[in-house]
Amino acid sequence: MTDLSYVRTEMLPERDPPISTSGVIGWIRANLFDGISNSVLTIASLAFIYWVLSHFIPWFWSPTWNGSSLGNCREMIGAAGKEGGACWGVINERWPQILFGFYPEELRWRPILAFVLMFVALIPILFNMISRRWNWFLLALVLFAAVSFVGSGVIAVLVQIVLAVTMAYVGWQIVTTKGADRADQIKAGAKRLPNPLLFSAAFVFIMPWLLWGGTIWTPLAAAFGFGVGWGAFRLVSPKFGDLAGLILGVVTTFVWWLVLTGPVASGLNGVLPVGLEPVQSRNFGGLLLSVTIGVVAISVSLPLGIVLALGRQSDLMLVKWMSVGFIEFIRGVPLITLLFVASFLLNVFMPPGTNFDIILRVIIMATLFSAAYIAEVVRGGLAALPKGQYEAADALGLDYWKAQRLIIMPQALKISIPGIVSTFIGLFKDTTLVSIIGLLDPIGLSNSIRADTAWNGVVWELYGFIAFLFFILTFSMSRYSMYLERRLRTDHR
Amino acid sequence: MKRTVILGALTAAGFAAGAASAATLDDVKARGTLNCGVATGVPGFAAPDSSGEWAGFDVAVCRAVAAATLGDPSAVEFVPTTGKTRFTALASGEVDMLARNTTWTFSRDVDLKFEFVGVNYYDGQGFMVPKELGVSSAKELDGATVCIQTGTTTELNLADYFRVNGMSYEPVPIETNAEAQQQYLAGACDVYTTDASGLAATRATFEVPTDHAILPEIISKEPLGPLVRHGDNEWGDIVRWTLNALIAAEEYGVTSANIDEMLGGTDNPEINRLLGTEGNLGEMFGLESDWAVHAIKVGGNYGEIFARHIGEDTPIGLARGLNAQYRDGGILYAPPFR
Missing domain, CATH: 3.40.190.10 (Periplasmic binding protein-like II)
Structure with missing residues (x-):
């Protein structure tokens, strides 16, 4: 027998993959130059990108940040030996105006504080990743910063001390007790900090007070309206049923707000005047106006839209037809028409002297508009749920509201997230339509800024800056919706 | 049924609006500010500066009227209006007067029920x-x-x-x-x-x-001028004669620089009547006797306002042309103060 073997007995040493299929080159080959047509497309796209950037970057990179007028900018660009370029002086001079409009300069800490507090208030609603203790710590920190920034005198120092002690105490707890130990303590019956959602609820009344100022009794009296409504509900529902209680509760709340809040607040203010300097709605402008309209409309239209979506599916004839009528009417009308109604018709119909705030009118119209769309988006989510879910809820013996709260809505809303967020982004961008009825949002202000003879003729810089501001806000909303979808994903994809 | 009640209430409110808007001057005085409709931005005529202060040729008229009625040129709430919203804003009482590049035409005067009180700029x-x-x-x-x-x-x-x-x-x-x-x-x-x-x-x-x-x-022909609502002639008179006072001041050589000197009395009785040192013109429409002094002191006479906002030394660089005094070949011609 010869010592021949046809099977290799030892392994060949591993070799690197060919350079053309691995690393950067491999990626480029696989993704950009895979075949003739793809190569052509890649080269054409690169040429296009180069063409755009070669025009944009020299324009953008312009030494005109300190320009005092368009002519001055042109001199600067000429001195730098460039053909043309952006005139950033206008942004340098006017960015506070684009952000705040005519809001008094010395009071601008208020919208800023409201904006920051909004995030503190939103964190427990939007994210569930930080603990109660962190949330209260954050709130104390923001308030501390605000007081150190604007406060002065003995009271400010006292408030600072209280906040500092709170922060130190909560911070010490956070550092010393680990999350897991804390969970054990709570199980053992340790006292927890109050739910941060309390602050979120209070913020609904704090925000308008910070923005518009006035006596502190107005938001307090308005908040008390909910108490009045709740009281009426508790009083009536045992005798006449939940529906009657609900209706009466809502009615008494509105009556309280429309009729009694004003006198009560002014009466209390007469006894103990505490408040902030009032700011007229007319002084709101710029991004502040867009964000105010957007935030209020978004946060009110979501619950309203859910109620409308449920109403549309209701078995009660009246509720159903009212919901359908409302949704179809609002969706059948362009937003700009509603804004014109807010601006003109209400103006003419209301007796003179009744100063029904124009921003409030616009907010109401934007809210109704968005609520109608949200209702349809949520209805889409409801329709996507298998019938078995409803039946299972019934089989468990849950009543209507419990079934909605525990079984139907969590699933329907999860399905509707992309649609809801698109509607909100659309609504936020639509706030720029108010420039047509003479409110000076960023777009309206850009026109006013151009009316300054120094900046007449500046177009792209202003629009670019406004687009940038809107992009930051809408892009964050869109990223948040994607985060939320990931967080709530329960399937095993 | 419910709807008719609401509509009825709205209609009644509408009638009340028509009836209650009679005494604009009283409203302005009670409020302490003049609500003046201006453009959202027209170079030289109305524009906010970087600190939010409105300035311009039309804005100057608002300030003059505020100074004449309230004695304070800064007691003005400027309400920015667009071409679409301006007339409703005025008709509904949201603003007391409109000074916003508005061409005086027959239908606006008659059909829309406004009163153009004069012309502050003859355009074309x-x-x-x-x-x-x-x-x-x-x-x-x-x-x-x-x-x-x-x-x-x-x-x-x-x-x-x-x-x-x-x-x-x-x-x-x-x-x-x-x-x-x-x-x-x-x-x-x-x-x-x-x-x-x-x-x-x-x-x-x-x-x-x-x-x-x-x-x-x-x-x-584009005669641009301030306008007020029909139905309150006293208020219309105030706005009209404030504008006339600015124009007349230029004609008589009263400027923001020499007005204090002229208040001491001049040989020209027309100037004395205009400045209120003689006669009781202010009293006739319910204002102080020195109403015109306040109005002129804000930004000077018509010529000074013109030169500051749209004149030949500004970037806009408009010549006086038709907007010169009648003696200088223009058509500005203020009726006598008598």
Whole structure:
């Protein structure tokens, strides 16, 4: 027998993959130059990108940040030996105006504080990743910063001390007790900090007070309206049923707000005047106006839209037809028409002297508009749920509201997230339509800024800056919706 | 049933609105501020500066009226209005007066029930063309593409002018002046037409203004003036005579510089009556005797206001032209203060 073997007995040493299929080159080959047509497309796209950037970057990179007028900018660009370029002086001079409009300069800490507090208030609603203790710590920190920034005198120092002690105490707890130990303590019956959602609820009344100022009794009296409504509900529902209680509760709340809040607040203010300097709605402008309209409309239209979506599916004839009528009417009308109604018709119909705030009118119209769309988006989510879910809820013996709260809505809303967020982004961008009825949002202000003879003729810089501001806000909303979808994903994809 | 009740209430409220708007002066005094409708932004006529203070040729009228009625030129709430919202704002009582580049026309005066109290700027529609086109007269514009703002009187004037002269044109409809500038500079149209004051302001912003010519023809009459609602003649009188006081002050040589000196008494009884040192003109319409002094002190007389905001030394660089005093070849002619 010869010592021949046809099977290799030892392994060949591993070799690197060919350079053309691995690393950067491999990626480029696989993704950009895979075949003739793809190569052509890649080269054409690169040429296009180069063409755009070669025009944009020299324009953008312009030494005109300190320009005092368009002519001055042109001199600067000429001195730098460039053909043309952006005139950033206008942004340098006017960015506070684009952000705040005519809001008094010395009071601008208020919208800023409201904006920051909004995030503190939103964190427990939007994210569930930080603990109660962190949330209260954050709130104390923001308030501390605000007081150190604007406060002065003995009271400010006292408030600072209280906040500092709170922060130190909560911070010490956070550092010393680990999350897991804390969970054990709570199980053992340790006292927890109050739910941060309390602050979120209070913020609904704090925000308008910070923005518009006035006596502190107005938001307090308005908040008390909910108490009045709740009281009426508790009083009536045992005798006449939940529906009657609900209706009466809502009615008494509105009556309280429309009729009694004003006198009560002014009466209390007469006894103990505490408040902030009032700011007229007319002084709101710029991004502040867009964000105010957007935030209020978004946060009110979501619950309203859910109620409308449920109403549309209701078995009660009246509720159903009212919901359908409302949704179809609002969706059948362009937003700009509603804004014109807010601006003109209400103006003419209301007796003179009744100063029904124009921003409030616009907010109401934007809210109704968005609520109608949200209702349809949520209805889409409801329709996507298998019938078995409803039946299972019934089989468990849950009543209507419990079934909605525990079984139907969590699933329907999860399905509707992309649609809801698109509607909100659309609504936020639509706030720029108010420039047509003479409110000076960023777009309206850009026109006013151009009316300054120094900046007449500046177009792209202003629009670019406004687009940038809107992009930051809408892009964050869109990223948040994607985060939320990931967080709530329960399937095993 | 419910709906009819609401509609009835609204109608009643509407009637109440008509009836209650009688004494604007009392409202203004009670409020302590004058609500004045201005444009959201027209170069030289109304614009907020970087700290939010409104300034301009139209704004100066608001300030003068505030000074005359309340003694304080800063007691004005400026309500920015667009071309669409201006008339409702005035009719509904949201503003007490409108000083916003509004052309005085028959239908606005009669049909919309407003009262134009006078003219603070005589404007007219003109044409701007690039010099390289070699056009020297609007009569040579046959077949041109024209950038034109929609929904304004300029659109109608343009159609009339070309029809009368047997020419054709192709309109490029645009919404705002800023858009028009871009379109015109990009060559989307051969001609840009709007009020001559607007053309001058626009041309001043171009990189090389001398490459563009404003044609000599003015094809329309655009008397721009402040206006108030029908139904309160006393208030109309106040606004009218405040404007007249500014114009008369220029005629008589009363300026913000020498007014204090003139208050000591002059040889000219007309000046004395205007400044309230003689007679009781202010009392006649319920104001202080020195109402005109307050109004003139704000920004000076008409000529000073003109020079500061839109005159030849400003970037807008408008000549007085028709807006000179009648003695200087213009048509400004304030009725006597007697």
